[in-house]
Amino acid sequence: MKPPIKQKTSEWIKTTGAMKLVDGPGMGLDYIPWNFQCLPMDIAQERSTKKIVIQACSQLLKTQVMTAIAINKMYNDPANFAFASSSEDDIKKFKQGKFMPVIETSPVLAKLVTSKSDKAAANNAKQTELKNGTFIYWLNMNTPKDLRGITCSTVLLDEVSNLVIGEQGNPIKLAEGRTSTFGQDALTVVASTPLFKNDLINSEFNLSDKRYWYVTHKCGHEYRFEWDQVKFQFKQLENGRAIPDSTTSKLLCPHCEEVIDEHTRHQMVDKGRWIATNPDGEKGVVGFGISRMYSPLGTIEEMVARYADALYNFNLQTFMNNEMGEVWEDEYQKEVDIIALEQHKSDKFNLHNIPENALAICTSTDQQLDRLETTVIAFNEKDVWVLCHVFHRSHDCTKDESPAWNELEEFCKQQFKTPSGRIIPTLACFVDSGNATQTVYRFSSRWAKFSPIKGGKSIDADLFKQSTRGREKLVTLNTQAGKSTVRKLLNHLLSDDPDAAPTRLHFSSSLPFDYYEQLTAEELRPQGGRLMWLLKKGQKRNEALDCLNYALIAREYAVTKLGTKQPYRKLRQFKATSQEETTAAAAVQVQPVINKEETKTKPVPVKHTKVQRPRNNWFGK
Ligand SMILES: [Zn+2]
Numbered sequence: 214m215k216p217p218i219k220q221k222t223s224e225w226i227k228t229t230g231a232m233k234l235v236d237g238p239g240m241g242l243d244y245i246p247w248n249f250q251c252l253p254m255d256i257a258q259e260r261s262t263k264k265i266v267i268q269a270c271s272q273l274l275k276t277q278v279m280t281a282i283a284i285n286k287m288y289n290d291p292a293n294f295a296f297a298s299s300s301e302d303d304i305k306k307f308k309q310g311k312f313m314p315v316i317e318t319s320p321v322l323a324k325l326v327t328s329k330s331d332k333a334a335a336n337n338a339k340q341t342e343l344k345n346g347t348f349i350y351w352l353n354m355n356t357p358k359d360l361r362g363i364t365c366s367t368v369l370l371d372e373v374s375n376l377v378i379g380e381q382g383n384p385i386k387l388a389e390g391r392t393s394t395f396g397q398d399a400l401t402v403v404a405s406t407p408l409f410k411n412d413l414i415n416s417e418f419n420l421s422d423k424r425y426w427y428v429t430h431k432c433g434h435e436y437r438f439e440w441d442q443v444k445f446q447f448k449q450l451e452n453g454r455a456i457p458d459s460t461t462s463k464l465l466c467p468h469c470e471e472v473i474d475e476h477t478r479h480q481m482v483d484k485g486r487w488i489a490t491n492p493d494g495e496k497g498v499v500g501f502g503i504s505r506m507y508s509p510l511g512t513i514e515e516m517v518a519r520y521a522d523a524l525y526n527f528n529l530q531t532f533m534n535n536e537m538g539e540v541w542e543d544e545y546q547k548e549v550d551i552i553a554l555e556q557h558k559s560d561k562f563n564l565h566n567i568p569e570n571a572l573a574i575c576t577s578t579d580q581q582l583d584r585l586e587t588t589v590i591a592f593n594e595k596d597v598w599v600l601c602h603v604f605h606r607s608h609d610c611t612k613d614e615s616p617a618w619n620e621l622e623e624f625c626k627q628q629f630k631t632p633s634g635r636i637i638p639t640l641a642c643f644v645d646s647g648n649a650t651q652t653v654y655r656f657s658s659r660w661a662k663f664s665p666i667k668g669g670k671s672i673d674a675d676l677f678k679q680s681t682r683g684r685e686k687l688v689t690l691n692t693q694a695g696k697s698t699v700r701k702l703l704n705h706l707l708s709d710d711p712d713a714a715p716t717r718l719h720f721s722s723s724l725p726f727d728y729y730e731q732l733t734a735e736e737l738r739p740q741g742g743r744l745m746w747l748l749k750k751g752q753k754r755n756e757a758l759d760c761l762n763y764a765l766i767a768r769e770y771a772v773t774k775l776g777t778k779q780p781y782r783k784l785r786q787f788k789a790t791s792q793e794e795t796t797a798a799a800a801v802q803v804q805p806v807i808n809k810e811e812t813k814t815k816p817v818p819v820k821h822t823k824v825q826r827p828r829n830n831w832f833g834k
Pocket residue numbers: 430431432433434466467468469470471
């Protein structure tokens with residue numbers, strides 16, 4: 214074997230023409246790295262570098278740098294190395310569409326690979342043997358056994374944002390583990406366009422020294438290109454919407470505000486430098502972040518056209534990820550202020566003091582081993598009052614004979630009334646069947662208003678979907694979409710203009726002490742390339758959130774079951790009728806039309822609590 218050549222990878226590529234462009238307008242020409250591409254490939258040769266993290270826009274830095282590091286290894290410092298991506302398909306595309314064409318068109322590298330007809334070479338989809346006996350491995354990071362079987366000094370990981378931390382652990386760590394026997398010679402390169410805050414590439418990048426490419430304007434100001442330095446006018450479309458007019462775009466220096474034309478931008482990019490911005494980064498972990506604003510190929514005007522497209526299609530995330538190389542922060546990823554939420558509790562209403570303008574009731578029950586937790590909401594078209602969250606406890610609630618089920622039945626079948634005595638119809642009672650399916654099915658057959666429910670797996674599904682399994686009617690809920698709605702309504706409640714909410718939530722002060730903590734126990738976290746509502750670290754209880762989520766979906770479900778396009782009108786008509794009946798005071802036992810499925814139960818005495826002023830006003834801070 215040749216001793217390692219002490220020449221920078223970028224210099225070697227520039228002087229030997231070892232790497233040809235295999236696509237784009239310059240196809241067939243020598244690849245000459247741009248200045249901002251040099252350090253990320255050269256730093257791989259430094260023994261102090263343990264890991265290189267590239268969080269970048271698409272097609273500007275990642276593939277060129279990974280390919281350059283790999284071919285330098287092949288030619289100048291031969292040892293086994295591995296490429297890995299987030300799917301079989303991705304790794305095949307990279308191998309056949311990007312990497313092997315570079316090797317085959319290279320005057321110096323083509324000689325290193327065994328020919329396809331060489332039967333002695335151990336080539337297959339997972340590995341390519343080189344003439345010197347070293348291997349390139351092609352791995353799917355979603356298949357942990359792919360990662361376990363090999364050892365090599367260098368692993369290059371692409372598009373890691375789509376990966377999930379599964380039962381087997383963090384796939385990046387698993388891949389890094391393959392290099393552990395090589396000590397200081399080990400190197401991991403992780404690259405991806407990011408998706409969401411704290412996804413796998415973003416987490417790796419945040420642990421690095423976070424270098425960005427800084428440019429200097431002729432006024433002397435050294436800075437990073439950022440999107441708010443691009444100015445443009447809006448144009449009105451025929452459909453009344455307005456989008457950026459890309460022909461008016463200008464890039465301004467944030468210091469002297471002079472317009473930077475394309476020629477000047479190219480010069481500034483060429484003369485720029487990487488500056489580390491995170492002094493707390495892990496030792497030996499080097500991070501590079503770059504956006505398309507630095508691209509010598511595209512223009513700022515073209516970017517504004519894509520930005521206008523993204524705005525028009527409500528797809529700013531794709532623009533942020535693919536063009537700016539930055540994470541997308543969902544508005545619901547922000548924390549909710551529990552203390553502010555607590556101040557919105559109201560003494561004005563509870564289960565025995567239901568607001569007079571309520572039109573109907575829904576309940577929802579979450580089954581736990583030792584208890585059933587039930588939330589009761591009253592509502593009209595604009596308001597939802599969370600009246601109570603109650604517990605029916607008994608031993609082993611997975612069993613039919615558990616007394617909690619009888620208590621729940623009695624509780625749900627009670628006739629809810631306002632202080633004036635008006636009956637509020639109960640429209641639907643959702644019961645989660647996730648933990649004790651057959652028990653909940655049997656329980657639900659006791660009354661037509663009980664519906665067994667379960668959370669669906671798809672995050673794109675309808676909010677609720679009824680299906681029939683044998684004799685059982687099951688309602689499958691999109692709990693992920695529902696939880697986003699809960700968070701949206703909570704954010705509205707805490708906003709400066711709570712009345713702007715599509716639905717105003719009101720919480721009774723009779724709710725349990727940790728109710729709000731449970732309501733905010735989950736956060737949106739990236740999982741499998743998507744954002745999912747998951748329990749925050751350290752949180753265990755979220756039944757209050759589940760129940761409110763179910764109850765709000767029950768409300769949507771129930772109004773569709775009223776058999777009219779104007780369900781709230783029907784409910785108002787019912788309210789008017791029952792008010793008359795209440796006033797007449799004679800028609801005590803009349804079963805209202807809407808309650809026709811109801812079995813007769815003893816009316817529960819209504820406590821006429823005095824209406825109190827809330828301690829805090831609605832806007833109280
Ligand atoms: Zn300037």
